[in-house]
Amino acid sequence: MRVNAEERRFAVLRAIVADFVRTQEPVGSKMIVDRHNLGVSSATVRNDMAALEDEGLIVQPHTSAGRVPTDKGYRLFVDKLAQVKPLSPAERRAVQAFLDGAIDLDDVLRRSVRLLAQLTRQVAVVQYPTLTRSTVRHLEVVALTPARLMLVLITDSGRVDQRVVDLGEVLTDTDVAALRNMINGALVGRPLAAASAAVAELPLTAPGELRGVVTTVSSVLIETLVEHPEERLVLGGTANLTRNAADFPGSLRQVLEALEEQVVVLKLLAAAQDPGTVTVRIGEENESEQMRATSVVSIGYGANTVLGGMGVVGPTRMDYPGTIAAVHAVARYVGEILAGR
Template sequence: MNADERRFAVLQAIVADYVSTQEPVGSKAIVDRHNLGVSSATVRNDMAALEEEGLIAQPHTSAGRIPTDKGYRLFVDRVAQVKPLSKAERQAVQSFLEGATDLDDVLRRSVRLLAQLTRQVAVVQYPTLTRSTVRHLEVVQLTPARLMLVLITDSGRVDQRMVDLGQVVTDEDTARLRSMINGALVGQRLAEASARVAELPNSAPAELRDVVLTLSTVLIETLVEHPEERLVLGGTANLTRSTADFPGSLRQVLEALEEQVVVLKLLAAAREPGLVTVRIGEENESADLHTASVVSIGYGPGTVVGGMGVVGPTRMDYPGTMAAVHAVARYVGEILAGR
């Protein structure tokens, strides 16, 4: 291997050893543990060059070196090919998620899984309505003058509304209303869907116009409403296991995680399905997270409807964490697509 490849191999060895032992890594340890086929003196020279480039640093007076944020960045960029989980891990993820009963359960299980697989804090954002499309609208006649509307989106969200019509409708009318509204809505993004619903009363048959007007008013509220973006968080206690990784700043990290806006911003970067984004240390916008790394991804049934990810110290197992985040997002997308 040439000098550049060998230096990267030395950086890789330092990252691997420091992540697993939490101790600064010396040249002797690298020669003993990693079969690089070069002498201790060569490794020392490579370490000096890596230090000069700002990729590793010497904490206090110890003989060993630790990776810097810049070193982790180079390492992550070079290992961007996400290594897949083992077959056993994949099957465990799949069977655990497939046992979920509804969207809430899918997201709660995802967070538990991610926190367990990575031993970090896991975060999942509920599907945002703006990026969802309408899969189906069910119209159920409860009494001759009362209907229930059930709006189902492609992200697995289900909204129910009761509507008092103020007049009696027949079963036949209900069937006509169902097909008229579905004709306008199915496959539409929610923003476009509300515009199309607003047009419905104009084209409705005279005898149903008042009913359609009532239904469209209720539907527009359902389609346009943006409840506070919801997040599911899990594994916060995992951070307290590695207090040494957050010198004097663990409390700040925990406070930042309580701020929904901060976490939603972290996940907002993940807009391309299947693409894992890694933000290391000071690459995070929030100053409270400058000692942390965030590994995130967008998830959804083909299109991205929300983000999920993991927050932990910069000294984390990046390949393993990236693989876990990638796998869980993929399965959640498949579950949503199949619902």
């Protein structure tokens, strides 16, 4: 009997969450009885609501007879989502077609943000692939002049870094080819941290006539391979927050300012380490005080290893099943696309 009472109370909580997310109005017992086929009387629902309120899962706004979910209530609701509502076949085809049209990494990430913002009607954010999780695919060495080289480093995540190096001495085409082979031999297929260590040792094994050039090129490459402290983010759909300004009483400006501070957003995405698992942080669970009125739904993207994080920021009153499904699906497609490049 106790289990049944618990299940029934959770059904009441689920009904309150669903109606409040949809209507933005506090939910009363009569509304629940009328809209949700729970098979119990209004009196029973009122008792269940009183129990849910005692547990801190719902609260009564001062002016209303209805109830709204608390952060704790949303957390229980999210934790008990038995399965993620999958995207419809039409939505999946649309996602795939939209992302498949991307021409390069920048375009993939820009499209992902636009798509997530449209699917969820929230703010979408995607982190550029972090270098520490990437491996080197290739280093191209291009002679701009006999004494000037351009180095083009390409990682498995599709990230491209270019550096120009002034050598102070002249190289022949044969020297450039030897340099290219030597560096690629040390770099290709290695994670960036290991590649950096391998490049640092190259001057020790370089032939005497190339040692000075290899030392110069190595020092430039090490700078490129070491993690950039300022990771880049792509943000989209910020205007969606202003559509529901009532969800952020007195704090919308704080939220917008926090989104401009990349450090805050990067911390939110840092929890997303697993490409298969969506992380949901609700209200007070967010470390940053500016983000306490929001929920953050995030995931790591990448086929085999996590290249970066992506997610959605919105009010705590959000469609969690739909948002989780959208974040999960877009991350999966982005991982597949980058793996195929």
